[in-house]
Amino acid sequence: MSFPWAKEYTPKVPLMKWIDDRLPLPRFVYGAIGGGYPVPRNLNFFWNFGVLSGLALVIQIVTGIIMAMHYGANDLVAFATVEHTMRDVNSGWLMRYAHANGASFFFIVVYLHIFRGLYYGSYKAPREMVWLLGLVIFLLMMATAFMGYVLPWGQMSYWGAKVITGLFGAIPVVGEPIQTWLLGGFAPGNAALNRFFSLHYLLPFVIAGVVILHIWALHIPGSSNPTGVEVKGPQDTVPFHPYYTAKDGFGAGIFFIAFAFMVYFAPNFLGHPDNYIEANPLSTPAHIVPEWYFWPFYAILRAFTVDFFFIPAKLLGVLAMFASILLLFFLPWLDTSPVRSGNYRPLFRKFFLILLVDVLVLGYCGGAPAEEPYVMISQIASAYYFAHFLIILPLIAAFEKPLPLPGSITEAVLAGHGGADHEAVGEPAPVPAE
């Protein structure tokens, strides 16, 4: 699809030729993730996380479908059917722990994938559409994960659903009716549980569809690379298979080792103990916290404590939380620097590092109780988050003097600074983006 020197698909066995003549699916796969997709030769390990995200999606769909066979989406039995899966279903404990930790690992690899894109400027022209579709996937993932967390009908499920749907209640005038409409009642109950289950089963397939668009959009310009210099000729690329399938195979091995470690030896480490208490509308948990992957956004939500004239602080928090994700959709037009890679942008790189620490601080504060000093820390960190994307990035783009770019990927590789894993990059030490 992407480059004129991409290899044509030639069927090796008659059966494949027979299929390919009638439905060019083998040709399509070969061009998408086979030998027919030329990829820059200098990708480092941060480029593994796209494939790993796809792998995590498959794990979630497979374990989720099996779990759904044993689950009862009814508020009277949901908690008990999950325990039934854990105790009486063959390997049910494995499916559930893999699904619960699989969600966390999905977010880990997607966050690394996003931060790789942020550092290497993967969102810039001509790859804006890849970035935008990626953000759509991210939003769908957040919705799916939130609804999935409600299904076991534990205390955090119930109160999390109440708090998050309550966000819509902050909208003036129409807020309360919207919240009631979303829940199918005045509080989370059987109606909410049923629709959440239905949507939780649907959305992963929507995600899979958008993933196909994401990859399609990627194949038009081809993959970005650590130098940010576009591919100029065949010498700059290697075929995806076997080069990157081999590399992704190794990456998948590392992923599975970390994943298996959590599933088999610390399956509840990333969860909250309160979710092993059955949902009880009459007893509010001491601290209601979402799953860890929502903590940075939860910190932004809670950072607004002062009303802005007629706008209540709660509504400001809701607006800011949604804005913190929506602003990423404008990123390709906020960061106007013609240089993509952070390797050649000394000033950008410093602020990127601050952003990275900032988001980790936000995450920590989002998981902490809503008391001082965490609220004050998250106010400063949230302020930086907005300032970084909306004020600082456009200014850097205007004032920064980037380092000289290499003439081509091959030139950079032969000079020993192509940006792949083992080399020193342009400036001091290679600060890998993550």
Added chain:
Amino acid sequence: MVRFFAFLVGLFFAGWLLVSFVAGGIAYVSEPPAPTAEHEFHLAPKHVSFSFDGPFGHYDKQQLQRGFQVYKEVCAACHSLKFVAFRDLKDLGYNEAEIKAIAKSWPIKTPDVDPATGEATTRDPVPSDHFPKPFANNVAAAAANNNAIPPDLSLMTKARHHGTAYVYSLLTGFQNQPAELLRRFPDSKTPSGLHYNPYFANLNLAMAPPLTSDGQVTYGDDQPKPTIDQMAQDVSAFLTWTAEPKMENRKSAGVAVLFFLIIATGLAFMSYRQVWSGVKH
């Protein structure tokens, strides 16, 4: 245009967050949050070690049986175990006949319907039954327990941070209120009918100390002495098993899976190096 609006939005959010920060700072300095008794006197669970700790840990069946005995003789009068069935006791080393006998002689009976009249009745539990609940419903449970509902214990050790140590600490943590607490927080005197326990989140617990004297439960001759500490450890181990009955399968499968994955990943690494050996990158 995009950048202009973004600048304004960024200025608004960042600016208002800084205003909130200053307002919060002033409030924090002018009215520092008052310390509470819960904050100052609540204790993290004690450190206690068990045979099932660590990636190679196994349940000690003798200990689980002792813990089950403590549950049966002490806890079961008030606390249900609704996700556990009598048949599950085979994990503790009981054989089928023993499980049948345990179910049959269980002091609480299973609700049933009289096949002749259709009226509500009870019968002896059978191995396929879950442990029957001591109270018919929450109203009955609250009425019999000074308005507090004894929680189900099936998942207790997973429903609290460091659950196994928490249960052990709670059972051995009942004490008189420290004089310092009463001096600093005179309003936090334990109300009558509640019991002070620093391992409980709000310090005052409706449950009276359940393990009150050494030898409260009689263990077999070849077993350790049933001190309060020993009984608390045993029942904590038992409740860890009720919450996570598949833990041994999980850990042993995990060792095998990791062994396989490390070798497979090593091979994947070598083939990656092999494939890339001719390409400078």
